[in-house]
Amino acid sequence: MKITGVGAVPLAIPLAPSTPESSWAAGIGKQILVRVTTDSDLIGWGECFAYGAPLAVCNVVDDALAPLVVGQDPTEIERLTQVMHRALMIWGRRGLAMCAVSGVELALWDLAGKSQRVPVHRLLGGLGQPRVRAYASLLRYDTASDVGRMCRAMVGQGYTAIKLHQVDVESVAAAREAVGDGVDLMLDTNCPWSVEEAIRIGRLLERYDLRWLEEPVWPPEDYAGLARVRRALRIPIASGENDATMFGARELIAAGGADIVQPSVTKVGGLGEMRAGRGRESNPTRSTADRAWRRRSISARPHQACHTWRCRPLPPSAAAHRANPLRPWIRSPLPGSGTRGRPRSRGRAALSSERRCHQAVLSDLSHPSS
Numbered sequence: 001m002k003i004t005g006v007g008a009v010p011l012a013i014p015l016a017p018s019t020p021e022s023s024w025a026a027g028i029g030k031q032i033l034v035r036v037t038t039d040s041d042l043i044g045w046g047e048c049f050a051y052g053a054p055l056a057v058c059n060v061v062d063d064a065l066a067p068l069v070v071g072q073d074p075t076e077i078e079r080l081t082q083v084m085h086r087a088l089m090i091w092g093r094r095g096l097a098m099c100a101v102s103g104v105e106l107a108l109w110d111l112a113g114k115s116q117r118v119p120v121h122r123l124l125g126g127l128g129q130p131r132v133r134a135y136a137s138l139l140r141y142d143t144a145s146d147v148g149r150m151c152r153a154m155v156g157q158g159y160t161a162i163k164l165h166q167v168d169v170e171s172v173a174a175a176r177e178a179v180g181d182g183v184d185l186m187l188d189t190n191c192p193w194s195v196e197e198a199i200r201i202g203r204l205l206e207r208y209d210l211r212w213l214e215e216p217v218w219p220p221e222d223y224a225g226l227a228r229v230r231r232a233l234r235i236p237i238a239s240g241e242n243d244a245t246m247f248g249a250r251e252l253i254a255a256g257g258a259d260i261v262q263p264s265v266t267k268v269g270g271l272g273e274m275r276a277g278r279g280r281e282s283n284p285t286r287s288t289a290d291r292a293w294r295r296r297s298i299s300a301r302p303h304q305a306c307h308t309w310r311c312r313p314l315p316p317s318a319a320a321h322r323a324n325p326l327r328p329w330i331r332s333p334l335p336g337s338g339t340r341g342r343p344r345s346r347g348r349a350a351l352s353s354e355r356r357c358h359q360a361v362l363s364d365l366s367h368p369s370s
């Protein structure tokens, strides 16, 4: 089997206005899939995180990575991943470029599973557990009362764990009051504070029995600072979602910066990087970092595009739209649904990001080929 094509598929999901309002609620959710075609009938799909610059990630996939792997054997995942890593050595060890590598690498795993007719988890060593507990991850809201209201709504939907994205103590108090003692609460602050501020505010948060405090320190790579916060507080510290490669995770662990390490498979470099960290558990000469890795929890999350993809096509199929678990959050019909055809690669610069995403979602999701 040979790879015949690699292409990024930018997605744009028009979202319904949120209630209560949140400044985080974008009008459109953007994500990227990677499509790897072969000279067999098989097509592999991967996913890239994109932050706020999806077309930059698309360009890395299309212009920098595709030429490296087209014509190659897709089952040589480790070798091809190394080729991509080395090609990006100077400019792509983390951030958008590593998001792009993640998408291609995940597509190769998808192909491997399809070619062997087994789920990918079996290729990685088997299913660790058959069920995963899900938590509700809230947007950031303007008032503590909105936070309490949303928490009550999530409990009403059956969630037993809720993650907040507030940066004030009052909102956490409102959330705890709303849900009582039987629901786990987590607080993800997205790196707002100095070490001193994180310790001061963290001590005020301790009484609310948080399951974890996530990314409390700016900048996110200040592992020594995170370690100071971790030593000072009784709340477990979670971090690492924005790091890349297992070297980043190991550095975080070696510094003692996190109780819960949160590599994202769409940012860290793909499944191989996740497995690299796990594989070191069996090394009899473990370093402190290796032992720490073994003790740490790993947090993972499904991604919006994956969910939506399973419900293809979006328009015009009303049945598919009804089946979409994200339907309450998606506007319908998709704006511009009369447009057909994917833009030619040479004309991209002339297209706005949003328009190009819409065209891609229409042409690719309406004609699934795998």
Ligand SMILES: [Mg+2]
Pocket: 188, 214, 215, 241
């Ligand atoms: Mg987070």
